[in-house]
Amino acid sequence: MRLxxxxxINRNLYKLAGIxxxxxNCSVNKRKGLSLISQLYSNTCFKNAKLSSDNxxxxxxxxxxxxxxxxxxxxxxxxxxxxxxxxxxxxxxxxKGLTLLNGLxxxxxxxxxxxxxxxxxxxxxxxxxxxxxQSRYQVVTDLTPDFSGPLAGMLATLKSASHDWxxxxxxxxxxxxxxxxxxxxxxxxxxxxxxxxDDGNRTHPTLALLHxxxxxxxxxxxxxxxxxLMLFMHKIGATAVQFADNPIAFTNLNxxxxxxxxxxxxxxxx
Numbered sequence: 562m563r564l565x566x567x568x569x570i571n572r573n574l575y576k577l578a579g580i581x582x583x584x585x586n587c588s589v590n591k592r593k594g595l596s597l598i599s600q601l602y603s604n605t606c607f608k609n610a611k612l613s614s615d616n617x618x619x620x621x622x623x624x625x626x627x628x629x630x631x632x633x634x635x636x637x638x639x640x641x642x643x644x645x646x647x648x649x650x651x652x653x654x655x656x657k658g659l660t661l662l663n664g665l666x667x668x669x670x671x672x673x674x675x676x677x678x679x680x681x682x683x684x685x686x687x688x689x690x691x692x693x694x695q696s697r698y699q700v701v702t703d704l705t706p707d708f709s710g711p712l713a714g715m716l717a718t719l720k721s722a723s724h725d726w727x728x729x730x731x732x733x734x735x736x737x738x739x740x741x742x743x744x745x746x747x748x749x750x751x752x753x754x755x756x757x758x759d760d761g762n763r764t765h766p767t768l769a770l771l772h773x774x775x776x777x778x779x780x781x782x783x784x785x786x787x788x789x790l791m792l793f794m795h796k797i798g799a800t801a802v803q804f805a806d807n808p809i810a811f812t813n814l815n816x817x818x819x820x821x822x823x824x825x826x827x828x829x830x831x
Contacts (some may be wrong), residue, residue: 605825628641636746638720641679643671644767645732646687646703646714652816656689660817663824667814670735672696678742681723685714708786711767716779731767733814735823738804745770748802756794760805766790766810769799 644657645668654662658668668684676682684700686693693700700816701721703713710732719727728742738744741757749755749770756769767790775797782793816818 567705568658573615573773578655580776597764605609609803624717636743638680638724639661639678639681639683639742639770640718640724640727641675642683642685642714642718642722642727642729643668643675643732644711644729645693646685647711650760650777656686657814658686659689659692660814660820662735662814663827664790666737667820668693668732669696671730671732672698674735674737675730675741677727678739683721685718685720709783711790712779712788715769715771716783719773719776719779724761724774725773726770727773729767729772731813734765734768735814736807736810737768737802738807738810741768741804742770744804745802748785749800754794754797755802756799757799757811758803758807759811760803763803763811764791764818764826765811766794769794 578712595750641656645656647657647673648654653695660665661667662670672682683695684696685703686699686700687702687706690702699721701714701718703709704720705713705765706716715727715729718729726746728745730737730741744770745755745757753772753775754769756767757765778791778797782796786795
């Protein structure tokens with residue numbers, strides 16, 4: 562059996578995949594055709610790519626099913642930040658990120674789910690730094706000592722991140738989506754920032770994706786005495802990205818009672 566396949570015409574794609582370039586249109590036996598397609602798909606160029614039906618000559622690469630992979634949506638390396646630097650007043654002043662949940666600190670629940678989605682992980686913390694450093698993740702403190710909210714942690718970690726794009730997750734949302742990073746990236750469109758919103762039209766700006774070029778704007782915003790996160794998102798034209806499939810994914814655990822309820826629910830699910 563032979564397959565007629567329309568291959569990508571970008572020769573660099575084959576070079577990266579480590580295989581010989583193919584003609585734009587060719588007929589090959591089934592085994593060879595499937596092997597070539599498999600090798601091209603294993604290339605990182607296709608990781609988290611968005612499929613569209615636009616003109617391939619203008620938009621991107623054709624795969625073996627004649628779909629187009631848009632080169633503009635290819636996900637770059639992204640740094641991940643866990644925001645654990647708040648006062649946690651509703652936790653009785655205890656460090657929320659270190660509150661035990663089923664035997665693990667809250668921040669570790671976030672780390673276990675966020676780490677596979679990013680290329681580096683940073684902890685934003687202002688207390689118990691030596692305990693957080695035991696995780697072997699980079700720990701970054703706010704640039705000011707006044708606990709001035711999540712934006713202060715975002716600014717400090719934007720300056721410390723290794724990659725241009727940085728995603729943020731607060732330490733008290735253990736059920737956040739496992740596809741958070743990819744969905745924010747794909748949904749941001751041309752904006753330099755995006756944040757999560759659920760199907761109840763509630764916004765969750767602490768779960769956000771920001772570009773490091775926003776450092777100057779954020780620095781000025783904080784220097785002017787502003788602290789409201791949602792106002793800053795509007796100011797920079799951030800995109801609200803809908804997560805419609807899990808209404809409880811963004812539930813915060815703000816009190817010891819809420820943590821106990823979460824543990825109880827997990828026991829029921831077993």
